[in-house]
Amino acid sequence: MNADAPSTAVYGAPEEMLAVREDLTPMLSQYADCCESHDDALVLFQVGDFYEAFCGAAETVARTCEVTLTKREDSTGTWPMAGIPIDNAAGYIERLLDAGYRVALAEQVEDTSEASGLVDRAVTQLITPGTVVDEELLEAGRATYLGAVARDGDTYGLAVVDVSTGECLVTGADRALALEELERLAPAELVVGPDCDLPILSFDPMVTPFDASAFDLDSARETLSSYTTQPDAIVESEAELSAAGALLAYAEYAHGEEKLEYVSRLTRFDPREFLQLDATALRSLELFESRSVRAGSTLLDVLDETACALGRRRLEAWLRRPLVEREDIERRLDAVAELTDDALLRDDLNQHLSAVYDLERLVTRISRERANARDLRSLKATLDRVPELTDALADAESDLLRSVRADLDELEDVRELVGDAIVGDPPQEITEGGVIADGFDSELDSVRSTATDGKEWVSNLEAHEQERTGIDSLEVGYNQVHGYYIEVTNPNLDRVPEEYVRRQTLKNSERFYTPELKEREDEILRASDRADALEYDLFCEVRRDVAAESERIQGVAGALAVLDVLRTLADVAVANDYARPEFGSENIDIDAGRHPVVERAQSEFVPNPASLPRGSIALITGPNMSGKSTYMRQVALVVVLAQVGSFVPARSARLPVIDRIFTRIGASDDIAGGQSTFMREMSELTEILHNATEDSLVLLDEVGRGTSTTDGLAIARAATEFLHDDVGATTLFATHYHDLTEIAGEYEGVFNLHFTATQTEGEVTFLHSVADGPSSSSYGVEVAQLAGVPHSVVDRARTLVSDGATENDSRTDERETATRETLDAYIDGLENGHEESEDSTTADQQVVADELLAADLASTTPLEALNLLSELQNRLK
Template sequence: MNFVTDYSTRAGEVLSAAELASEESRSTATPMMEQFIEIKANNPDSLLFYRMGDFYELFFQDAVEASRALGITLTKRGQHMGQEIPMCGVPVHAADDYLQKLIGLGFRVAVCEQVEDPAEAKKRGSKSVVRRDVVRLVTPGTITEEKLLSPSETNYLMALARIKSGSEPAYALAWIDISTGIFRLAETAESRLLADILRIEPRELILADTVFHDPELRPVFDVLGRVAVPQPAVLFDSATAEGRISRYFGVKTLDGFGTFSRAELAAASAAISYVEKTQLAERPALGTPERESAASTLFIDPATRGNLELVKTLSGAREGTLLKALDRTVTSGGARLLAERLMSPLTDPDRINERLDSIEILADQPSFAGDLRDALRRAPDMPRALSRLALGRGGPRDLGAIQAGLHASASISRLMAAGTLSDELKDARAAIDALPAGLLGLLDATLGDELPLLKRDGGFVCEGANAELDEVRGLRDQSRRVIAGLQLQYSEETGIKSLKIKHNNVLGYFIEVTAGNAGSMTDTDAGRARFIHRQTMANAMRFTTTELAELESKIANAADRALSIELAAFDQMTAEVVAAAEVLKAAAFALATLDVSVGLAVLAEEQAYARPTVDRSRMFAIDGGRHPVVEQALKRQASNAFVANGCDLSPPEGEEGGAIWLLTGPNMGGKSTFLRQNALIAIMAQMGTFVPAASAHIGIVDRLFSRVGASDDLARGRSTFMVEMVETAAILNQATDRSLVILDEIGRGTATFDGLSIAWAAVEHLHEANRCRGLFATHFHELTVLSEKLGRLSNATMRVKEWHGDVIFLHEVGPGAADRSYGIQVARLAGLPASVVARAKDVLAKLEDADRKNPASQLIDDLPLFQVAIRREEVKPAGNSKIDEALKALNPDDMTPREALDALYALKKELSAAKAG
């Protein structure tokens, strides 16, 4: 029977955690199952890995869920309360692989180990169960194992706190990466809650169950899915928060850390409490909490993050993202810092220019930058090694990582002494130089070259580090040679050449001589004092000495003693490393900063990027801009070069509001690429890197909105058009005069005149109410007449060329407006049947003939912002048979330029005569 299918269809019949915890359940359970039920009752929200021999077993609903998630066979083990008990298991030696998959799917796992020797359990009775207990809670936001973590990604646990005070509740976020010690806080608001959470991208979000079940916030947690984990509300008690944080950091007051709101303290306290709960007795080396201001980073709403594909594509891949295009880092810490900068661009020009200075200085010193990069390649991930050591999960290789990191730091410091540095790089060097020299000396003097994964394997302390260890290792590894040496010594001392030292399981080591040679050992006082008689045989006598007995004891205990000495050395080194945690983390951050700067300098040289001018103005002037991701993709494919395009949304002279470009042109002409590239250039400039352009001048953008592409949200009952309208509403309600707004095809999801009306009103609102810088792409060509009345609105179009009925996309942006969208030509290129294309052309011609009046000419008369009639002569289509006949008679291919010009003048003259008549 396939139990996976069987129990999947009967999942409702499997006993729930609450049912298992009942008195009836416990009273009918076997001793082992009773123990499982009791431990499970204390960990209801986690899968329980219950240790049985060489396997972690799961039972009841845990087994059902784990078997589905891991794709392993679901079996059964006896019955409980009249039902078969579902069971599945994973081998202990492969547990990390299964944990990685479960954690990736959002599960939490309680690891339950035997905490008692089976022999002790038997003393209580033959049916006694070995004591077990949870030794660790493994959750997505609290893992530290190298195998479970992505080297280039942060692993944040986030806490969300809400404090009700006054008319509006206060919200705050705290996020911790226990694998690196990062600890940060920030206030937020309900309107930007999802955006702030997605900016950090936590692996796990804890919040009070009352907040989790608030219907007003339900849409936020629906998006987050398994990431959001409700906890008891008492965990977020703001009254006890300050005391809890102070106790964790061993201080009497938090005044030295800064000033925090009640909501921030509640979030920080909850995060610390959850870390203590999951790590049990261990204590991660967290940095002191750092407060972030919401205004210090560029606000990017969730929809914009998604369609700009900053760190993952819409399909969830890393390939094809902006991060992948920018990443030239060579260390794990550098890769994580680059991603963090990309997700949180700055709004302070001074800090941005500090980063740009570093890149420029390194780009001007390519040899120096190359040497630094080579040295950085040797720098391991010190923060994560430090975290594992602090939590008691570290091994010799983690100490080796600290040692290698210190050596790399010393090399880098020497290199930096010979180069020109920016202020940011000078600070980095100071942090590196603050590393304690004594720590490196201790590690060099103690650690060997070949380090085992686990400390219990021994062999990681080098020869010469400890005299006693060298001695016991010699006994352990060279006992035969030591015994042979002692045998030679005794033989020379007694003059008995046949003297042998032997061993058996009864006597252990002993000296054996023939009975005839034993006189020198038994007949003198010195001999009797030196050699102790053990046994007389028919033809031999056996003796021992105090020295031999002690040696035997040492040999027997040498392996245990060697490991004990090594473990003591490990503890000493770990204590020294943990004591230097703050300077180690500061130096690691300095190395990451240097890695990011060098990588971005390499990128700038490789891709011909330019340093942007970033200031507090409202400028947005880009000359020769390119899409960084598309351009690199074209280079890899050896395709045509990317066509660069400028964009100037700077306020016109005398105006305070930003300019808006109304962009028209055909599908496949490159509109979406152009829209996205300008948004990406703004992000790159404010994260502090060079940009893909000939030049760029960008005044700080406070909020970036990009609505490009179509999607639906059927799970929440939203059609594609509804999602479009919700996102557009968010933009129109939140954009400021410092924002950058990118909109594509607003209103295309509904009836033509409805969509046109919405797009028209949206353009007006952006221009007059938001007064932001913006790009508005549309196929509603009627909107182009708005440029005549909206002073900061300009028309731009994607240029095309027609050749023998085909359309050629030039991917160039120029002033003006498109008169049509070339949709039928694109449809033909897509492979629509020729009959369909032909019929579409016929229908289009008839529709255009049926309604030649431009509705925009009438609509602009009722423009609500101006109420000024348009003064434009409406040219009616002429119907002159003479002109028609003259046109049909012309054959341009057979005409000289002069003949063509004469024909044109003749037609013009005929047309003037027809109008006059």
Template sequence: MSTTTPLMRQYLQIKSEYEDAILFFRLGDFYEMFLDDAVTASRVLGITLTSRNKGDKDAIPLCGIPYHSSQGYIAKLVGSGYKVAICEQVEDPKTAKGIVRREVVRVVTPGLVTDTDTLEPKENNYLLALVGDTASGYGLAHVDITTGEFRVTQLETTEKVVSELASLRPREILLPVEVEGDSLQQQFLRSLEGMLVNRLGDWEFETDRAFETIFNFFKCGSLQAFGCQDLPQAIRAAGGLLSYLQRTQMDDLRHIRNLTTYHTRDHMVLDEATRRNLELTATLQDGRKKGSLLGVLDRTVTAMGGRLLRQWIHYPLIDRNRITRRQDALEVLLDDSLGRFDLSEALDGIYDLERLNGKISMASANAKDIVALRDSLQRLPRIDELLRDRKSELLQSLRDGIDLLPELVAEISRALVDDPPFVLRDGGIIRDGYNSELDELRGMSREGKGWIARLEQQEKARTGISAMKVKYNRVFGYFLEVPRRFSEDLPADYQRKQTLANAERFITPALKEYEEKVLGAEERLVELEYELFQEVRKKTSEQGARIQQTANMLAQLDALLSLADLAHDRQYVRPLIDDKDVLVIEGGRHPVVEQMNLQEPFVPNDVQLDLQENQILIITGPNMAGKSTFMRQVALITLMAQMGSFVPADKARIGVVDRIFTRVGASDNLAKGESTFMVEMNETANILRHATSKSLLILDEIGRGTSTFDGVSIAWSVAEFLHDNKEIAAKTLFATHYHELTDLCLTRKRIKNYNIAVKEWNDQIIFLRKIVAGGASRSYGIQVGRLAGLPQPVIDRAKEILHNLEAGEFSRENEPRIGRSKTQAAPKFNPQLALFSSNDDPLRERLTLVDVSRTTPLEALSLLDELKKLL
């Protein structure tokens, strides 16, 4: 470093503190990157790589981007998994002595993106910290820095951690750097795919330090108010996360005002497989929102409402009172279609208050953001009026929680113009009349420009040179430009400044004096406007807690309106919610499938599950008939009911469910070396270990990943276990192609058989999509193959083989029947003798010694036992 320039010494010093980040080093109007950062950034961003001291053997790689368009470049680097450290000039170059002082003002990582334009509006962007082990439990804390949401929990099992990771889908994970972190990364390797994993020093997660960090951040002396005082692992995670935030953001993060402790026992538990199989927020095939449950339910008009609705789907309620409160609110909204429309219209013009509040608190909001906040707040009185006298406890609590903030609306309206520029330093932000000094400077600036115009006319008259012009540039300021042919006969007070090919440039004492006055006024004008804007932004930031509370109320209202609007359009009904172990649905429909543009109308179905007579329903029928759709719709209707939503059915009664488990589909996990069958068995084992009598189980084709006999055995045993074990006697829908399982109802009283009705016609089948009592006698696999387009010769041959199999495994000639064909000659049976086998056959030799006519029944039995032992 001693041999480099002062600038490079400064760069290398700062870079040494952020070695794992690409350093955006501010130089005037550009962010510059050097050395390895430049090589990486030029490749990822597709920008030109050049160098300082080009041509020298010690040339330094260099690339740069304009600072005013940096957000897109930062987003691209972060999206590619890199960290970006933003290094700004923190003193005015005009007043700096020597090299301008620079500091890193924030670090941008995937979990710490603050530019909301690059984020999905209706999705949270979480940073998450994870600590702990199986012995003492796991602590999990997550924050969305754009909204200020900060939540923490403590979990007992790895399964619950995986479930939370699947629900939250954080962009970035913080782990301890030592053994504990290695263990966590190994345990949750699959769940961490696609996330940036950062390692922090173990000391940042130490319990005592975590307590101190939280106390200092929230300026409190106890965690009692946060509800996590007895959760040591949760405290460790929260402390480590806060430490990382403070080190990377260099901001007091005032919009993070609360630490919310939540417990998975307060919500229905949904494991990773269930979220995936039920396609709650993304489809299995392409991971898109459209085609998922969220894609159907989400009619929200605000980003914050959309984020909350997604959270409701991932965390269905189990508290019957809370569910009923939401239902009551939906009923009130449903009964007043005009009022519901007016509320949605009023909400539709409200911006994302949560993220606006975050930007304002972090001092990254521009004038347009403040005006957007004001425009949003101006809509609140209308919402307050529309919610008045609504006979719903929840709606009235939302109305009470909405703070109209009239004094803030008035202040912003008085201070800022209606359509301010994007760039704060361009001026034109503050209204006339807001500040007397600003008004005076503006008058001076406008008058000065008029004076310049009048001066030009005066000098033309004085010199008689009509081609004279008063001009301006940054080097000379204002000057008089005269054609060269007139430059010799000018007044004595003209001072020559520059000679051009066809003109001469002059200044006069009067022009320079007024120039200093005008330019000084304009410079002070821009500076004062910026200072005044910062004051307005600070005043707005001071109301952050009130804005945040209002945003939360509006998000809940928006989510409720979305569910009410859907219920009205699709004729959903209010389900009866109770604590009984009964689940009854009449005329139930799949909320997603019924909206698809299918060639046939959706057929509703009924179901009854209880723990007295209908605990396990064995469902048989051909592929494509609708078994999986039926089972999934039962699970989704249950989940929607416990969200507080109305449901797609004619009538429904839902006994509160603590968990929904699904074992659906076939997939392998090559990363862990697990076959399809192993994945199936892992998921089944997880269900049998954690299901309770309050759970709902969706089991589709248990045992199909192995041989038929093994598969039947496992499926039969699983069904028996679920029936006979009182602690795990869960309500279960069990779809299968193993018709042998229909015999379970003969030995277990709470197992019933149902099948998907089909009609045969001209050797074809028609799916009736109706669930009826009884087991199916056939699987109709060949007919389904025909529907799928298998060639006719394949269909015909399959029928022959099926007939052969049904007649028995071997013919009288001891030939395999499966190989027989009407059109093909059977190969001559010619068994090959084993190379080392004896020609003697003990069984045959013993039988030749038997005289059947003289053998008594007792001797025959004894002989049979002997032959069996020989075999």
């Protein structure tokens, strides 16, 4: 993780400007001030209809946003300049964020029509990956977290907030568990406290430097106390207090506000209250991200039939943190079961929820005074669905559905306020007028009436004057420069009444006004200006009144989100023939289980049972591509779905409650981190052996690869014995080490499974069906043929196998043993000072002897030893 953007040179005031600071024009001086006050961001400076950047920042904007680099010239010199249009700024800002920059918007905070000189500008918003609130920069159905990490001795505090919805979570744990939770929540941006030694993470957040004093306990407590009257109920350690306080302080700084009023849902949780899935498990099980380019290839994709953004975010949250309390799981399952049995209710709920807007983000905009009239009407449209949803759930029997119904506050006062105040189809901008409905405010109605009466008088004036003057071509008009006028063509000027006052001369006509028309014009303009001002004030008042109910609105949003997820899980269960899991068993017992993602991508999928006694180890053999990895993953996904509260892809499933799922599947190297594939594999195995419990589910795929057969098999066997004797976790272990299957006869609870295949005339057919006992063959050559390896290579490999693989394996083992013995004896002889002949005392021979003495036999594999001996022998020859 790097706390710096790609180039910090664009941050702060440009040095070339500072060198001539006293001579800068007022506007560029203003720009330099903004850059100095926000030296952690790239400043975009409003100039008319554009956001402009200058000097190095301009070059960055031009390069990153692919816009033209221009220049601005004044008495102090020529300044590189690049700009982006304000009306289309979101797309360009997104590019800057993606490139790793923080963006500060310095906007005009003074009405240009009222400014006597330089328009006042100030930074109104700091935009970073974790502080984004603009709808155009957010993914509708995804939470975007800002995170903070603090440390107090061995305890780490972690806090995250979604500033677009107001959700705030706090937790604390030891370093390992805190890092796991950090990986699971994956905030887009991190503020890190002093002495927090974070490793390289599996995701790539922006790491933002922030004032260290914000992490001080007194400062943090003061900040947190402004959000809750009981901060000790939110945090349980000094590390948690430090993280939560600094997080909220940074969020306030980014948005230029003393307090984010809508952040009212501060919740502390213990990671152990949920099924723990570390970054490796999330990646291996492909819950949210897939290694496949095929669309819809994650578990979230399979489940996501949500009707609204609220439900989509809640579904992801449930998947990230499945439950471990059986009572809570059963409450969800009861609700899903009730909905699976009532298709009409599901359809009714879907219809209403599909019309629901994103209440959480709406109330955020309302609270931050960024909402327009259309946002308020969207709020009302959503709240209007609540009574219908309440009626739909009137006969609900399950405890959770009844609870959701009780939480659906119909907010009649808010609906009535918005319905009375805001017109049905308001304009986009508040300042355009026509936002407040007639009848809402008597003063506004009166002022509007004055303006309307005046406009009606003007509209009748044309016909009146035509009749009075006899000039049929006479017209009454209006423009913003000259106001109302009476226009008469040149041939009729001799008939113009004396009281007409000339206002403007045109090529073919003259424009006039009368004292009465001027009086009406002034009256209309005064009334229109007054109406606009009244409308704006009334709208702001209505918006503040709605914002005061933000906590109630967020409560409704939460109930709608839960209802949408429950309906979604029921729809998916019915559509895919999922079964309700049963809890209370000591063993994992799945009948005709299926992989929820793979089965959707294939026309035919072979279901398989899984019967795993508590603490047992199933050794799974069989050829590549036969289904071993799919089988292991589907067992884990059944567990995950069940503890989310979902039905599962199986004929039936009887399960215990699992505390953690560990996976060691498909490791790859980490060149940047200095780890080979084998080292990554061993690191993942280490994590499992240290942290798994008897209530855990462990998936192991090919432990021991990347080293010699002897060493790999030894590691695999030792790990199996340790899991059996010391850990007691229920384990699925897929392996190609057929010698490992012999352990099943030596340990109670270790048994063999294999995936079946048939072979006819050299062609292998995978049946994707699991059976008892070890596999008789790995069919490696046949798999190579299926993969398209050249026929000559396949034929040669088949010949070598038929010539006696067993003897070759035996000779290989003997050769490895002999090599080690020979090398050990030779080194031992050198160390004991055996005298060499005169010929062997040459310089070259001494070098060989020195290299042999320096060899680390304890960490040398047989293959490496053979290579070393071969090299030294060649040199001696």
